[in-house]
Amino acid sequence: MKQRTLGGRLAVAEIGYGCFGLSGVYGAADDAQSIAVIRKAIELGVTMLDTADAYGPFHNEELVGRALKGIRDKVVLATKFGQVRKPDGSRTICGTPEYVREACDASLKRLGVDVIDLYYQHRVDKTVPIEDTVGAMAALVTAGKVRHLGLSEVGPATLRRAHKVHPITAVQSELSLWSRDDETDVLPACRELGVGYVAYSPLGRGFLTGKVTAPDAFEPQDVRRTMPRFDAGNLGHNVELARRIGELARAKGATPAQLALAWVLAKGRDIVPIPGTRREARLVENLKAAEVALSAAEVAQLEAAAPIGAVRGDRYGAWMMGTIDR
Numbered sequence: 001m002k003q004r005t006l007g008g009r010l011a012v013a014e015i016g017y018g019c020f021g022l023s024g025v026y027g028a029a030d031d032a033q034s035i036a037v038i039r040k041a042i043e044l045g046v047t048m049l050d051t052a053d054a055y056g057p058f059h060n061e062e063l064v065g066r067a068l069k070g071i072r073d074k075v076v077l078a079t080k081f082g083q084v085r086k087p088d089g090s091r092t093i094c095g096t097p098e099y100v101r102e103a104c105d106a107s108l109k110r111l112g113v114d115v116i117d118l119y120y121q122h123r124v125d126k127t128v129p130i131e132d133t134v135g136a137m138a139a140l141v142t143a144g145k146v147r148h149l150g151l152s153e154v155g156p157a158t159l160r161r162a163h164k165v166h167p168i169t170a171v172q173s174e175l176s177l178w179s180r181d182d183e184t185d186v187l188p189a190c191r192e193l194g195v196g197y198v199a200y201s202p203l204g205r206g207f208l209t210g211k212v213t214a215p216d217a218f219e220p221q222d223v224r225r226t227m228p229r230f231d232a233g234n235l236g237h238n239v240e241l242a243r244r245i246g247e248l249a250r251a252k253g254a255t256p257a258q259l260a261l262a263w264v265l266a267k268g269r270d271i272v273p274i275p276g277t278r279r280e281a282r283l284v285e286n287l288k289a290a291e292v293a294l295s296a297a298e299v300a301q302l303e304a305a306a307p308i309g310a311v312r313g314d315r316y317g318a319w320m321m322g323t324i325d326r
Contacts, residue, residue, distance in 0.1 A: 001045040001290055004272050006196025007169035010118065010148050012076050014265060015287055016048035017041045018200055018276035023060045026206070027219035029278050031063055038067040040280050042074050044287055050172070050198070050274045052080035052122055053107050054091075065112040078118035078198075079107050080152060080172075082125065083323075093323055095125030097136035104140050120150035120172055124325040130162045138166035150198070155325040156189035168195050174315060175199035175271070177208055177260050177306040178229075178241060183267075184308065191270065199264050202273035203286075205230075208260040210246045213239055228313035237312045244305040254292050257282075261289035263302050 001013040022034040038049065049068075051060045061079060068075065081103035084092045107116065119140065121133055140146040148169035151162060162168055171190050173182050179201065190197050205224055206212055215230050224230045229238060242256070249259040257275075264273040275286045294302075314321050 004269050008194050010169050012048040013045050016272055016274035017046045018274040019051045019060055020055050021276040023056045025223040027222050035067040048076040050078045054083035057085045061110040076117045080120040080122035082122035093123045093125045095128040095133035100136035116146045118148045118150050119146040120152045122152050123323040130158050131165050134162045134165040153324045156185050158325050159189055163193050170196040170198050172198040174201045176202045176204045178204040178311045180308040197271045199273040202264045202275050210242045210256045226317050234313035241306050258289040258292050262292035262294050266294045266299050
């Protein structure tokens with residue numbers, strides 16, 4: 001695949017791979033199959049893998065570590081800290097310098113690596129000055145444990161403060177044809193500062209594939225059951241958006257997933273989408289989106305079909321929405 005550069009300093013393939021879905025959040029996943037999909041992604045040219053200590057929790061990093069045995073040098077490895085799972089299943093956000101150091105050491109051990117290529121604060125801890133958190137992250141770079149720093153779901157003001165402490169290589173936030181809010185503020189701030197942008201859930205957690213039509217189609221443990229956009233009161237409205245994208249995809253000779261990913265790629269060479277999947281066939285389909293070229297007129301047509309604010313319902317439930325730095 002072609003390469004893109006995050007933050008002017010970190011070169012990666014133009015489509016990465018998000019590992020979130022390999023830890024049971026969208027239904028049962030088989031570890032052996034997951035490892036095979038990760039290795040297939042690398043074989044097909046993917047160079048950036050994205051995980052986090054909160055995925056599982058811990059299972060995802062351990063799984064990725066197993067998948068990378070003997071091929072660590074082929075990937076840019078990104079992980080995150082900051083969402084702390086309690087024994088009762090609840091979560092808190094922590095960005096204290098002490099926790100930054102502890103979390104990094106624990107991730108290195110689970111991943112089985114000596115250095116993390118891109119280390120994100122998963123959510124901003126609003127009780128700790130961002131300067132303190134990023135200062136501790138910068139110390140990890142000095143110590144040789146981390147190469148590049150990132151922030152996830154961060155607002156423009158916090159990003160500017162963080163970038164003064166240490167260069168931020170990438171911001172990771174949700175961007176897709178059904179999550180376009182970052183186009184109005186976060187993405188312009190990234191470009192002002194020269195920070196790359198990593199788009200998670202570029203397929204709208206599967207919604208933009210056109211295959212999600214009813215909330216009762218999800219397995220009982222599927223996290224989408226907790227997300228307002230997928231509940232019965234909103235999904236009927238939102239399905240119309242997927243239908244329009246499906247029509248445009250057929251006219252283009254692409255699948256809806258490929259068209260949705262091509263739109264993200266067309267938004268700028270400083271953006272790298274990281275779709276995830278548990279299936280090799282879907283992986284191959286997603287990566288072929290890099291071959292779908294969109295004209296300015298086609299981009300405008302897609303954006304008219306899925307305008308900012310058209311989707312009904314929040315991206316997350318109330319607690320998680322409260323963790324987003326906006």
